[in-house]
Amino acid sequence: MISPELFTPKILTAIEVMATLAFALSGVIVGAQKRLDAVGVVVVAFLAAFGGGTLRDLLLDKRPFFWVTHVDILWLVLLLTAVCMMFIRQKHIPKTEKIILWPDTIGLGLFTATGAFQAINTDLPYLVVVLMGVITGVFGGVLRDIVCNEIPNAFKDHRPYALCAFIGGWAMVLAIELGLPNNLSILIGALSTIALRALAINRNISLPAWRL
Amino acid sequence: MISPELFTPKILTAIEVMATLAFALSGVIVGAQKRLDAVGVVVVAFLAAFGGGTLRDLLLDKRPFFWVTHVDILWLVLLLTAVCMMFIRQKHIPKTEKIILWPDTIGLGLFTATGAFQAINTDLPYLVVVLMGVITGVFGGVLRDIVCNEIPNAFKDHRPYALCAFIGGWAMVLAIELGLPNNLSILIGALSTIALRALAINRNISLPAWRL
Amino acid sequence: MISPELFTPKILTAIEVMATLAFALSGVIVGAQKRLDAVGVVVVAFLAAFGGGTLRDLLLDKRPFFWVTHVDILWLVLLLTAVCMMFIRQKHIPKTEKIILWPDTIGLGLFTATGAFQAINTDLPYLVVVLMGVITGVFGGVLRDIVCNEIPNAFKDHRPYALCAFIGGWAMVLAIELGLPNNLSILIGALSTIALRALAINRNISLPAWRL
Numbered sequence: 001m002i003s004p005e006l007f008t009p010k011i012l013t014a015i016e017v018m019a020t021l022a023f024a025l026s027g028v029i030v031g032a033q034k035r036l037d038a039v040g041v042v043v044v045a046f047l048a049a050f051g052g053g054t055l056r057d058l059l060l061d062k063r064p065f066f067w068v069t070h071v072d073i074l075w076l077v078l079l080l081t082a083v084c085m086m087f088i089r090q091k092h093i094p095k096t097e098k099i100i101l102w103p104d105t106i107g108l109g110l111f112t113a114t115g116a117f118q119a120i121n122t123d124l125p126y127l128v129v130v131l132m133g134v135i136t137g138v139f140g141g142v143l144r145d146i147v148c149n150e151i152p153n154a155f156k157d158h159r160p161y162a163l164c165a166f167i168g169g170w171a172m173v174l175a176i177e178l179g180l181p182n183n184l185s186i187l188i189g190a191l192s193t194i195a196l197r198a199l200a201i202n203r204n205i206s207l208p209a210w211r212l
Numbered sequence: 213m214i215s216p217e218l219f220t221p222k223i224l225t226a227i228e229v230m231a232t233l234a235f236a237l238s239g240v241i242v243g244a245q246k247r248l249d250a251v252g253v254v255v256v257a258f259l260a261a262f263g264g265g266t267l268r269d270l271l272l273d274k275r276p277f278f279w280v281t282h283v284d285i286l287w288l289v290l291l292l293t294a295v296c297m298m299f300i301r302q303k304h305i306p307k308t309e310k311i312i313l314w315p316d317t318i319g320l321g322l323f324t325a326t327g328a329f330q331a332i333n334t335d336l337p338y339l340v341v342v343l344m345g346v347i348t349g350v351f352g353g354v355l356r357d358i359v360c361n362e363i364p365n366a367f368k369d370h371r372p373y374a375l376c377a378f379i380g381g382w383a384m385v386l387a388i389e390l391g392l393p394n395n396l397s398i399l400i401g402a403l404s405t406i407a408l409r410a411l412a413i414n415r416n417i418s419l420p421a422w423r424l
Numbered sequence: 425m426i427s428p429e430l431f432t433p434k435i436l437t438a439i440e441v442m443a444t445l446a447f448a449l450s451g452v453i454v455g456a457q458k459r460l461d462a463v464g465v466v467v468v469a470f471l472a473a474f475g476g477g478t479l480r481d482l483l484l485d486k487r488p489f490f491w492v493t494h495v496d497i498l499w500l501v502l503l504l505t506a507v508c509m510m511f512i513r514q515k516h517i518p519k520t521e522k523i524i525l526w527p528d529t530i531g532l533g534l535f536t537a538t539g540a541f542q543a544i545n546t547d548l549p550y551l552v553v554v555l556m557g558v559i560t561g562v563f564g565g566v567l568r569d570i571v572c573n574e575i576p577n578a579f580k581d582h583r584p585y586a587l588c589a590f591i592g593g594w595a596m597v598l599a600i601e602l603g604l605p606n607n608l609s610i611l612i613g614a615l616s617t618i619a620l621r622a623l624a625i626n627r628n629i630s631l632p633a634w635r636l
Contacts, residue, residue, distance in 0.1 A: 031579075034580070039586045040575075040579025127286055128280050147576065151252075156248050336492060337495040363573045
């Protein structure tokens with residue numbers, strides 16, 4: 001059994017920052033492909049990185065937001081965007097998309113598990129808890145795509161993404177319900193999401209087609 | 213005079229559930245026509261069904277949301293979407309659109325009247341109360357269309373929809389102001405909205421054209 | 425030195441109303457060009473005029489909204505839209521767009537400075553204070569464009585707009601930090617935003633291109 005003590009807050013924060021930057025990078029790429037100006041690229045990067053957690057906190061009526069108490073991460077995303085604008089060229093995009101697939105997957109798992117955990121101490125029904133996790137993991141990308149005038153990729157890609165988060169969220173709820181410690185439950189939620197998503201990518205699994 | 217006692221909570225809840233399902237169904241249809249995957253269709257159905265009331269509660273700073281305290285309706289919408297995905301085919305869509313026109317109209321009336329009523333016990337000015345009703349009735353469909361990358365149908369259809377809700381909302385406010393009981397006032401608001409919308413559909417009435 | 429006492433609340437309110445109407449007018453124009461119906465034009469005008477401040481208040485968890493306590497301005501925007509629909513024709517639009525460029529610039533400055541000021545009495549970090557100002561000034565137009573199914577103009581125009589607000593917001597924060605009185609600090613924030621934006625328009629300055 002994996003010991004939860006292995007996951008000290010510092011390591012967790014480091015992984016979370018990495019995941020946030022991966023989400024921000026996805027925003028930079030989508031914004032660049034849409035030919036946004038520098039301001040647009042920054043805003044879309046912010047939305048991709050912080051949109052999901054902010055929407056969850058709005059729905060849960062929780063303040064202050066994560067990016068208000070950790071304002072250095074706002075500066076980091078600003079810096080990342082500036083660096084990207086100086087160095088990323090059209091030819092780098094396919095490779096970058098491939099590279100961020102993994103931190104994005106880790107981000108989906110972490111955001112979903114920690115997002116659902118934020119809701120579990122309230123008296124909300126489990127389905128709502130799980131949905132809060134999914135919203136945290138998925139809606140940053142949804143807002144990014146809406147602002148870029150695209151149907152959200154998470155809703156038309158046919159490769160499981162939100163569904164992995166949904167199942168991973170239930171895994172975390174189940175772990176909590178079984179009396180496992182919080183840290184371990186979050187880890188279980190994150191790892192199941194990540195494993196399912198990795199499986200979907202590697203096996204190229206598609207959601208059952210809507211035979212309209 | 214119609215006795216308000218006829219409308220026991222159980223009947224009201226049943227009608228409200230039916231209206232919610234009609235709104236969800238409109239989301240399923242729009243999502244399907246946009247070729248969303250299963251996750252996308254579910255999300256759009258949720259937005260269409262709960263988006264208006266959730267936005268109203270966010271603006272009024274009211275918690276918990278309706279779908280948090282009645283989590284079974286979330287499951288019901290999930291079930292409805294799954295059933296639709298199994299049985300609805302392209303050829304069924306025109307007929308389905310025609311069939312849901314009526315529950316959608318009832319939904320518009322009920323959502324508007326109950327939505328405005330939620331705001332009337334606060335100290336808000338009447339115009340804001342009515343707008344909260346309109347938001348409840350109309351913005352589920354608006355969010356549905358935005359996510360599907362369409363200009364909201366309610367804003368470009370030229371057939372009165374939000375306007376019926378606006379007038380129906382004022383009818384409810386007037387009834388309350390005249391000292392009529394709450395139940396009856398909600399009924400008046402809902403019925404005027406429904407009657408106006410039915411008239412607009414049957415007579416094919418158009419909003420005055422913008423002679424640009 | 426300009427005396428802050430010159431700016432009595434009445435003058436400030438008058439300027440603010442003018443700026444709000446300029447923002448609403450931008451909504452009317454965009455909505456008209458998208459061939460929305462009367463309801464759509466009104467909603468887009470409302471979003472353009474009140475969307476930014478409402479989003480800021482949602483994020484800051486502040487109630488009641490500006491338009492709830494000043495409900496007469498809602499009526500004014502309704503009236504403005506009705507008048508526009510009667511009198512504006514296609515041929516008037518280019519001229520109108522040119523005319524509102526100035527009240528829009530004043531609006532950007534005022535909304536940004538007063539928006540940031542709303543956040544300064546909270547314990548938020550300065551970057552967040554400035555971002556709240558930018559959101560107030562810019563996101564009305566962003567929501568207007570999203571509903572009209574366009575990539576927000578503020579994100580793809582390449583002519584500094586949000587950037588002017590960002591710098592102007594910092595100017596206000598600096599003024600406060602230097603111990604200048606509130607009124608004067610707001611004025612400094614608004615005027616720097618306005619001056620920068622005017623410079624950008626007159627010199628036709630572009631954001632550094634993203635050499636993708």
